[in-house]
Amino acid sequence: MKVDLLTAEIGSTTTIVTAFDKIDSKKPVILAQGEHYTTIDEGDITIGIEKALKHIEEKLGEKITWNKFLATSSAAGGLKMTVHGLVYDMTVKASREAALGAGGVIKYVTAGKMRHSHIKKILEIKPNLIFLAGGVNYGEEETVLYNAELLRDIPLDAPIIYAGNIAVIDEIKEILSNKKLYITENVYPKVDQLNVEPARKVIQEVFAEHIIHAPGMEKIEEYVDEKIIPTPAAVMRTTQLLSELYEDVLTVDIGGATTDVDSVTEGDPEIQSIMIAPEPTAKRTVEGDMGVFVNAHTVIDLIGKHVLEGKFEKFDKLVKEISPYPKSEENEKFMAELAKYCFVEGIRRHAGKKKHIYTPLGRKNIAQGKDLTAIKHIFGTGGVLTRSKYNKNILTSIIGKYKKHPNELLPKNIKKIGYDRNYIFAPIGVISTIDKDIAINILKEDLKFFDI
Structure with missing residues (x-):
């Protein structure tokens, strides 16, 4: 079977390959995904790609070839x-x-x-x-x-x-x-x-x-047809595509080690008039201490063990069982609780603040940092926000937070909350480098919205 396009997202721990077909139509098809752990430590990244491809072939029940192969990477230390x-x-x-x-x-x-x-x-x-x-x-x-x-x-x-x-x-x-x-x-x-x-x-x-010269990455050229881009840059490109569809947007990507927040917004004109320094329209922040696997223990400390012990009877057992793939209902609930903190705190750290300063003419209101008050659409990506049955609970936890933190420039009037249901925001970003229209059509097929 020949497919139109394959993409590989080569992460620090996992490599995910996605097969796309009918990409020139208004409704492109996501045929299948395969994953395998990233084989950078084995000295050859393509071993993991081959295994992920076999995973796809097992799902489809036949061998595949392809017209084009694109990739993003955050392996080899990014x-x-x-x-x-x-x-x-x-x-x-x-x-x-x-x-x-x-x-x-x-x-x-x-x-x-x-x-x-x-x-x-x-x-x-x-x-x-x-x-x-x-x-x-x-x-x-x-x-x-x-x-x-x-x-x-x-x-x-x-x-x-x-x-x-x-x-x-x-x-x-x-x-x-x-x-x-x-x-x-x-x-x-x-x-x-x-x-x-x-x-x-x-x-x-x-x-x-x-x-391509990083250890273990040398053979990647045998596969890819275009330049590899960093995975976080690909997600930012997808956020910019979302902005073309929905104007002021915010994307949160919760991973095992980090929480990335991307926003595309000019902000509210009233806030802009009191800003003391410029901010980019498209901004990315990375919280290196907040993730649901590698940095789960840091997040537990940030939330407070006593808080989590009050919510989870088997707290100590759940901490020992932390894994990228929760094995029980209780494990998944626990991961979702950590993700909820990463989600809200990631957005709060990304957002700017209103402050008062005192001048010879009296007190003056100023604003500093990224203004998110005009954001009306919020999107989630990353393993837990894409695949957890509790993703709605996590993604809607930001609603109304501006009332609790009135001096923070948080979203005030959220109209829609959605998520990357196929875990393909990074592939969509790299596809947009060769054909923006195809990327937008895939994005429209991928998005799923919640009633809020």
Whole structure:
């Protein structure tokens, strides 16, 4: 049997392959999914892909071939990055937004002139990519040139992206001529102006070029027909497609180790008028301490053991039995309780706040961070939000939270809550890189909404 398209989502623990057919029609078909643990530790990622393909063939009862194969990856440690800018609340913030939105895993951040201790730290991290910025266009030059000179001598092969003051591009090229250097637009071209999308695109291109050289990933080229993109970047692309369909949207992806929140919204005009610093329209945050498997014990501590002991009679037994695949009704309820905390807390951390400051003219209201008050559609993805029978209970737990936390810029008027019923937000994102219309048609078939 020949299928139109296969996608592989290569995670740190699991590889999921999805077979699609009739992709040129208004109602594309998701034929089957196969999964297997990711075989990066065995030195060859394609072993897991082969096993996941066999899983699909068992479900369909016949061998398959395909027209196209696409992939996303967060294996091999994902896209490890270090970020270096001038002022923390300006160029560093803009650089972080670009890196996170592109699916980067930010391991280290510096502001101002770098020191030798910073270089030592970078060497310990061994990033896949170094992101250098600093200075508005035609503004301060000295710091970014100084930092470039320090990075020139660093004994690492990691490529460097420069997204700073355009006035010093020629000097940057000369200083870093011994490095693989990519130049893109300034992420902070003017005071209070973010310009993160060009940098996000370059980060993804660099990821695609270099991921295939990661240990265990070398044979992936035998399968894929297009560039691999980071899985978090693919989910962000799907969130941007959701925004084209539903305007102000929020996506929460709860995994075993992290909770990712993506939002696409300009916010409320009234709140925008009191914002003290710009925010990107499309924003991603990652909560590295909140997940329902690897970080389950951290979440238990955040909720409070006494709280959970009051809700679950067999608390100690349930803690011992934590697994990515709950084996009993009680195990699933327990995981859902942890996921509910990750969901609400992830959105709260993503959201900005209203504050009061005192000026010579008296008290003034300001807002800082991402304004989610205009969000009307919320979507869930990731294992627990896709597959748990308690996903409605988790996803609707954010409703009304703005009343409890009046100074937080949380969604106020939620119209619809839905989820990724086939666990394909990442595949949809990578499909959109080659054909947006096909991706949108698959997305429409995939979404399931709750009555709220």
